[in-house]
Amino acid sequence: MENKKEMRTWLDDLGLNHPLVIAGPCSAETEEQVLKIAHELKDTDVNYYRAGIWKPRTRPGNFEGVGALGLKWLQKVKEETGLKTATEVANRNHVELALEHDIDLLWIGARSTVSPFIVQEIADALKGTDKIVLVKNPVNPDLALWLGAIERLASANIKNLGVIHRGFSTYEKSKYRNNPEWQIAIELQTKFPDLPLINDPSHITGKRDMIFDVSQTALDLNFDGLMIETHFDPDNAWSDAAQQVTPNRLVHIMNDLRIRKETDPEAEYNNELNNLRAQIDVVDNQLIELLGKRMKVADGIGELKKQKNVAVLQSKRWNEILGKMVMEGDEKGLSEEFILRMFKAIHQESINHQEKIINH
Ligand code: PEP
Numbered sequence: 001m002e003n004k005k006e007m008r009t010w011l012d013d014l015g016l017n018h019p020l021v022i023a024g025p026c027s028a029e030t031e032e033q034v035l036k037i038a039h040e041l042k043d044t045d046v047n048y049y050r051a052g053i054w055k056p057r058t059r060p061g062n063f064e065g066v067g068a069l070g071l072k073w074l075q076k077v078k079e080e081t082g083l084k085t086a087t088e089v090a091n092r093n094h095v096e097l098a099l100e101h102d103i104d105l106l107w108i109g110a111r112s113t114v115s116p117f118i119v120q121e122i123a124d125a126l127k128g129t130d131k132i133v134l135v136k137n138p139v140n141p142d143l144a145l146w147l148g149a150i151e152r153l154a155s156a157n158i159k160n161l162g163v164i165h166r167g168f169s170t171y172e173k174s175k176y177r178n179n180p181e182w183q184i185a186i187e188l189q190t191k192f193p194d195l196p197l198i199n200d201p202s203h204i205t206g207k208r209d210m211i212f213d214v215s216q217t218a219l220d221l222n223f224d225g226l227m228i229e230t231h232f233d234p235d236n237a238w239s240d241a242a243q244q245v246t247p248n249r250l251v252h253i254m255n256d257l258r259i260r261k262e263t264d265p266e267a268e269y270n271n272e273l274n275n276l277r278a279q280i281d282v283v284d285n286q287l288i289e290l291l292g293k294r295m296k297v298a299d300g301i302g303e304l305k306k307q308k309n310v311a312v313l314q315s316k317r318w319n320e321i322l323g324k325m326v327m328e329g330d331e332k333g334l335s336e337e338f339i340l341r342m343f344k345a346i347h348q349e350s351i352n353h354q355e356k357i358i359n360h
């Protein structure tokens, strides 16, 4: 994938020699908590200190954030530690208050990106700002909604834009809290190679033990930075407890990640290779996912045949499928021999599945 950035962005202006790091608690809870975490992150690679002030909770009754009061705490963070600050804004009022309190980076949350009305209201309130504005992907896997939000902000003359990939919700069971659907982020990166792309492994995984691996995949896919929820006592955090890490763990994660250096030709080659391999891994996972789905459908057919006492092997239907697949494969540059071998294997697995059902 061609991924050469051509335009200078706010990220280049930071002149970092490592990926951008945004860290801090999911929610600001108390002044002491906000300041304690900030002090622990002060002499690390962290560039922006995040804390949610207004928390969009899926169900009411959970902790909904401390509100505007927390903005004062973030100001104090900046005074005491020099860390720049970041928070989520979800309406005009939030934007006005955040700007008044000189928050350096504002992000639009996943539950807001799904709503063009809200995005437009935020864009209007931010018109012409030179603050950094990051757009999280929408909750649902819809690239157009994500692009639409970016376009609304760009039209409001907001120049310091970027995006955060935090995964997508799905009804199907998954090991992730929010499925990464890496291909959506890759497509966005291909469309807007100059737009800084940040990964949020906390919200993707929902589990602190998986944060390192997802971060590494993101860096291998040429992401520009990471947003990682960090708390001195993660287990007792008032929101998203399972997915926060301690400042100490964050430092270890950052140290252990393979980070690309773009200047060295050897590193450049390895970087490109890692990037392509990461893309292959994404596609391979999708293949397994799809094959699993195909076998589930085969199981359904098995059930049906069992009820009707019909033979598993239906040769006429199978030959029709094969003929069609050979033609479609040819269009994608796949040889007839490969298609026949692959589908024979798939077909055999399907038959095994159906037989198991019929004979039980
Ligand atoms: C958050 O960053 O704490 C948050 C609420 O994220 P998202 O909008 O990705 O759910």
Ligand code: MN
Residues within 6 Å of the ligand: 026, 027, 229, 239, 240
């Ligand atoms: Mn959170």
